[in-house]
Amino acid sequence: xxxxxxxxxxxxxxxxxxxxxxxxxxxxxxxxxxxxxxxxxxxxxxxxxxxxxxxxxxxxxxxxxxxxxxxxxxxxxxxxxxxxxxxxxxxxxxxxxxxxxxxxxxxxxxxxxxxxxxxxxxxxxxxxxxxxxxxxxxxxxxxxxxxxxxxxxxxxxxxxxxxxxxxxxxxxxxxxxxxxxxxxxxxxxxxxxxxxxxxxx
Amino acid sequence: xxxxxxxxxxxxxxxxxxxxxxxxxxxxxxxxxxxxxxxxxxxxxxxxxxxxxxxxxxxxxxxxxxxxxxxxxxxxxxxxxxxxxxxxxxxxxxxxxxxxxxxxxxxxxxxxxxxxxxxxxxxxxxxxxxxxxxxxxxxxxxxxxxxxxxxxxxxxxxxxxxxxxxxxxxxxxxxxxxxxxxxxxxxxxxxxxxxxxxxxx
DNA sequence: ACTTTTGTCAACCAAACGGTTAAACAAAAC
DNA sequence: GTTTTGTTTAACCGTTTGGTTGACAAAAGT
Numbered sequence: 001x002x003x004x005x006x007x008x009x010x011x012x013x014x015x016x017x018x019x020x021x022x023x024x025x026x027x028x029x030x031x032x033x034x035x036x037x038x039x040x041x042x043x044x045x046x047x048x049x050x051x052x053x054x055x056x057x058x059x060x061x062x063x064x065x066x067x068x069x070x071x072x073x074x075x076x077x078x079x080x081x082x083x084x085x086x087x088x089x090x091x092x093x094x095x096x097x098x099x100x101x102x103x104x105x106x107x108x109x110x111x112x113x114x115x116x117x118x119x120x121x122x123x124x125x126x127x128x129x130x131x132x133x134x135x136x137x138x139x140x141x142x143x144x145x146x147x148x149x150x151x152x153x154x155x156x157x158x159x160x161x162x163x164x165x166x167x168x169x170x171x172x173x174x175x176x177x178x179x180x181x182x183x184x185x186x187x188x189x190x191x192x193x194x195x196x197x198x199x200x201x
Numbered sequence: 202x203x204x205x206x207x208x209x210x211x212x213x214x215x216x217x218x219x220x221x222x223x224x225x226x227x228x229x230x231x232x233x234x235x236x237x238x239x240x241x242x243x244x245x246x247x248x249x250x251x252x253x254x255x256x257x258x259x260x261x262x263x264x265x266x267x268x269x270x271x272x273x274x275x276x277x278x279x280x281x282x283x284x285x286x287x288x289x290x291x292x293x294x295x296x297x298x299x300x301x302x303x304x305x306x307x308x309x310x311x312x313x314x315x316x317x318x319x320x321x322x323x324x325x326x327x328x329x330x331x332x333x334x335x336x337x338x339x340x341x342x343x344x345x346x347x348x349x350x351x352x353x354x355x356x357x358x359x360x361x362x363x364x365x366x367x368x369x370x371x372x373x374x375x376x377x378x379x380x381x382x383x384x385x386x387x388x389x390x391x392x393x394x395x396x397x398x399x400x401x402x
Numbered sequence: 403a404c405t406t407t408t409g410t411c412a413a414c415c416a417a418a419c420g421g422t423t424a425a426a427c428a429a430a431a432c
Numbered sequence: 433g434t435t436t437t438g439t440t441t442a443a444c445c446g447t448t449t450g451g452t453t454g455a456c457a458a459a460a461g462t
Contacts, residue, residue, distance in 0.1 A: 003438080003439075006439085006440095020309075020310075021225070021310065022223065022225060022226075022306070022310070023226075024222070024223060024225035024226035025223075025224075025225035025310065027418090027419075027420090028419080028420060028421085029418090029419085029420095037440080037441095038440060038441050038442080039420090039421090039441095040421085040422080040423090040440075040441070040442090041439085041440065041441085042420095042421095043420085043421060043422080044439075044440080047421095048420080048421080049420065049421090068372070098309075101305060101306065101309045103368075104302060104305070104306075104364050104365060104368075105223070105302065105305075105306040107367040107368065108221075108299075108302045108364075108366075108367065109221075109222065109223070109226065111367040114367055114368070114371050122371070122372045122373075122374070126372070126373065126374070143397060145394075146386075146390075148373050148375075148383055149383070149386070149387065149390050149394070151372075151373070152358070152361070152362050152369060152383075152387075153358050153391075153394060155361070155365075156357045156358045156360075156361035156362065156365075157353070157354050157357045157358060159357075159361065159365075160353070160356070160357035160360065160361040160364075161353050161357065163305050163309075163361070163364065164305060164356075164357075164360070165309075166308040166309065166312040166315055167304075167305075167308065167315070168353060170315050170323070171269070171323045171327070171352075172323075172327065172349050172352070173323070173327070174349075182349055182350070182353075185347075185350070186350065186353075189347075189350050190354075193346075193350070193354060193398050194398070196344060196397075196398040197394050197395070197397040197398035201402065204408075204409070207409080207410095228448090228449075228450090229449080229450060229451085230448095230449085230450090238410080238411090239410065239411050239412075240411095240450090240451085241410075241411065241412085241451085241452080241453090242409080242410065242411085243450095243451095244450085244451060244452080245408095245409075245410080248451095249450080249451080250449095250450065250451090403462100404461105404462085405460100405461085405462075406459100406460080406461070406462090407458105407459080407460070407461085408457100408458085408459075408460085409456105409457085409458080409459090410455105410456085410457085410458095411454105411455090411456085411457105412453105412454100412455095413452105413453085413454095413455105414451105414452080414453075414454100415450105415451085415452075415453095416449100416450100416451095416452100417448105417449080417450090417451105418447105418448085418449070418450100419446105419447080419448070419449080420445105420446100420447090420448100421444105421445085421446095421447105422443105422444080422445075422446100423442105423443085423444075423445095424441105424442100424443095424444100425440105425441090425442095425443105426439105426440080426441075426442100427438105427439080427440070427441090428437100428438085428439075428440090429436100429437085429438075429439090430435105430436080430437070430438090431434105431435080431436070431437080432433100432434085432435070432436085
């Protein structure tokens with residue numbers, strides 16, 4: 001196996017372990033076992049547990065952040081934006097279902113890591129979206145709403161059902177298959193729900 | 202200090218440490234230091250780290266679960282239910298802001314602990330709420346919606362802004378005071394947003 | 403009064419942990 | 433074909449971890 005393969009192999013194993021157990025719960029030996037290599041190799045390619053963790057965390061952010069930027073930046077009618085976001089984001093998370101909980105936990109454990117891991121100027125593009133929404137409000141095309149709340153609403157309804165899956169499964173008494181169907185329905189349901197709330201009619 | 206005081210003192214210290222660092226990140230020595238007692242005392246009152254953790258976790262669930270039952274069980278017009286829930290739940294979480302992230306993380310780490318920690322028959326009362334919603338739909342009082350999605354929407358919009366606070370603070374570029382104001386606004390905003398979406402008008 | 407139980411502590415322990423070392427091995431480079 | 437460079441391993445190391453022990457004192461029970 002080439003060195004690059006090994007490096008990727010380690011990163012894959014580390015991703016699986018870190019994302020399911022968190023930084024504190026993960027063991028270097030377990031990652032090594034999963035990657036089927038010697039524990040010393042982890043330190044040969046990534047100097048420390050912290051460095052290996054950071055590589056995993058940055059990858060996770062780089063998977064999730066772009067689509068969030070998309071909803072904010074893309075020049076497109078607001079309702080289209082919302083439909084594209086809920087559909088795209090829920091599909092994306094379905095492929096990486098451990099990431100949201102992972103990011104949320106590690107970020108609350110240590111909020112500083114966000115500063116180091118870019119996400120810097122969301123602000124500029126967020127201003128553009130504010131303008132778009134406020135214009136629609138002024139023209140009487142949608143109900144009055146603060147852009148901050150609208151973003152929170154859309155993102156919350158898209159992501160939280162993944163983060164709180166064990167709770168919702170228990171409360172709503174669904175098995176895995178049924179819950180997955182619910183998640184799929186949400187790709188369109190959330191957009192419909194939001195747009196119905198915004199429409200004046 | 203009496204034995205009961207000591208026991209509560211330990212539980213308070215353990216709650217603070219466990220909820221901010223998680224089971225894996227918490228250290229028994231740190232909990233002992235916070236409670237200003239000897240580490241052996243932790244094992245005298247709670248036999249193991251696991252047992253101490255379970256006491257903290259059960260307390261956390263018992264703080265959060267009743268209000269969730271409330272929205273489902275209480276005999277009350279649907280819109281009133283929703284307003285009471287968002288206002289009450291967001292206020293509650295504000296007093297225990299670490300709990301949602303704590304529960305979410307520990308539940309994903311080990312989904313089995315829910316079985317042990319009651320939340321058994323949510324199902325019966327959930328059926329009643331289904332009937333209530335479906336009746337309103339049939340009478341043409343609200344737009345058609347699956348009860349499961351409605352619950353998810355309300356709960357997600359109420360809780361997720363606490364869980365994802367570091368992300369939203371960064372993306373929306375708010376300081377702590379500004380973000381707290383947003384959270385307060387949501388006590389009424391979320392209910393308005395949901396009700397607007399349900400209304401047919 | 404004295405015996406037993408309960409609460410508290412410093413010191414200790416074995417296991418597990420992240421990380422290191424030195425040597426073996428393999429692949430290029432000369 | 434020898435040297436050099438990069439890769440892999442088993443064994444090891446110091447520290448930290450959850451948990452235990454035994455001594456001891458303050459209550460509680462008799």
